[in-house]
Amino acid sequence: MKKVAILQSNYIPWKGYFDLINMVDEFILYDDMQYTRRDWRNRNKIKTFGGVKWLTIPVDVKGKFYQMINETRVMDHKWAEEHWKSLHMNYARAPHFKELAPMLEDLYGQAAGMDYLSDINYLFLTNICRYLGIETKITWSSDYTLADGKTERLVELVKSAGGGYYLSGPAAKDYIVDECFEQAGIQLDYMNYDGYPEYPQLHGDFVHTVSILDLLFQEGPDAPKYMKSFHK
Numbered sequence: 001m002k003k004v005a006i007l008q009s010n011y012i013p014w015k016g017y018f019d020l021i022n023m024v025d026e027f028i029l030y031d032d033m034q035y036t037r038r039d040w041r042n043r044n045k046i047k048t049f050g051g052v053k054w055l056t057i058p059v060d061v062k063g064k065f066y067q068m069i070n071e072t073r074v075m076d077h078k079w080a081e082e083h084w085k086s087l088h089m090n091y092a093r094a095p096h097f098k099e100l101a102p103m104l105e106d107l108y109g110q111a112a113g114m115d116y117l118s119d120i121n122y123l124f125l126t127n128i129c130r131y132l133g134i135e136t137k138i139t140w141s142s143d144y145t146l147a148d149g150k151t152e153r154l155v156e157l158v159k160s161a162g163g164g165y166y167l168s169g170p171a172a173k174d175y176i177v178d179e180c181f182e183q184a185g186i187q188l189d190y191m192n193y194d195g196y197p198e199y200p201q202l203h204g205d206f207v208h209t210v211s212i213l214d215l216l217f218q219e220g221p222d223a224p225k226y227m228k229s230f231h232k
Contacts, residue, residue: 001163001164001165001187002025002026002161002162002163002164002165003023003024003025003026003163003165003166003167004024004025004026004027004028004157004158004161004163004165004166004167005020005021005023005024005026005027005028005166005167005168005169005191006027006028006030006141006154006157006158006166006168007020007027007028007029007030007169008029008030008031008033008040008041008069009029009030009031009041009069009117009118009121009122009125010040010041010044010121011040011041011042011043011044011055011057011117011120011121011124012044012055012124012128012211012212012213013040013044013125013211013212014044014208014209014210014211014212015196015208015212015215015223015226015227016191016193016196016228017212018128018129018132018134018212018227018229019191019227019228019229020167020169020191020229021125021129021134021136021138022129022132022134022136022227022229022230023167023191023228023229024136024165024167025136025137025163026136026137026138026139026161026163027136027137027138027139028138028139028140028141028143028144028157028161029118029121029122029125029138029139029140029141030069030141030157031068031069031070031118031140031141031142032068032069032070032140032141032142032146033068033069033141034066034068034069035059035061035064035067035068035069035071035072035117037061041069041072041117041121042056042057042058042059042072042117043055043056044210044211045207045209045210045211046086046087046090046091046210046211046213046214047090047201047202047203047204047207047210047214048086048089048090048203049090049203051203051204052207052210053086055083055086055087055211056079057074057079057083057117057120058074058075058076058079059072059073059074059075059117060072060073060074060075069117069118070116070117070118070140070142071116072116072117073115073116073117074114074115074116074117074120077112077113079112080108080109080111080112081108081112083108084104084105084108087104087213088101090202090203091202091213091214091217093202094202094217094218095217095218095219095220096216096217096218096219096220096221097217099220100131100216100217100220103127103131104213107123107124107127110123111123111124122138125138126138128212128216131216132223132224132227133224139161141157144156144157144160144161145160150175150176151175151176151177151180151181152180154166154168154176155180155181155184155186158181158184158186159184159186163186164185164186164187165186165187165189166181166186166187166188166189167189167190167191168188168189168190168191169190169191170190170191170192170193172190173190176188195228196208196226196227196228197226198226199215199218199219199226200218201214201218202218215227
């Protein structure tokens with residue numbers, strides 16, 4: 001039975017996002033959905049000497065209340081250099097920073113020339129998956145025909161992808177109509193993000209909800225030991 005997950009793209013998300021990708025056969029980026037401000041689409045958290053801070057990609061949202069994620073453009077391309085400098089400043093002492101620095105510096109160099117947020121997110125997602133050894137097929141919702149209605153769209157996407165099992169993020173419980181999946185003969189399950197083990201972290205008390213870069217800088221190739229999907 002083919003397993004499918006569907007989620008909006010995020011900017012270098014936390015480890016749980018990559019676990020969701022790794023637990024399915026196809027991961028569909030739902031980027032022809034409305035862009036939501038002050039969300040995870042264009043920003044994520046890192047640990048710094050001064051506490052947890054946001055790294056934010058500046059995007060053009062003025063007067064664009066209904067634009068899709070894949071229509072959202074970057075406002076200032078200097079963000080990439082600034083983000084890389086911030087990571088270098090706060091993680092240079094991490095055990096695996098030097099190992100990962102060439103790859104990430106190259107990715108930020110590529111991202112600096114990109115105009116659209118979705119393309120930037122895809123660049124980082126696919127390359128970090130490659131580093132982790134995650135081989136899940138990653139596609140776009142725009143590759144498929146979309147139905148009307150929140151749950152109906154998800155059901156149609158899973159069916160179009162040939163899926164019989166849908167793994168959803170837990171936040172979707174607020175709006176998903178389970179019966180729609182039952183009627184379509186699709187098994188519905190929700191990701192559980194509880195019980196992650198801690199790992200050595202810089203800069204104070206342990207925080208789970210930071211970008212996966214934190215885990216990669218600390219643990220490098222051992223990062224999967226602190227993720228759920230590699231211990232199924």
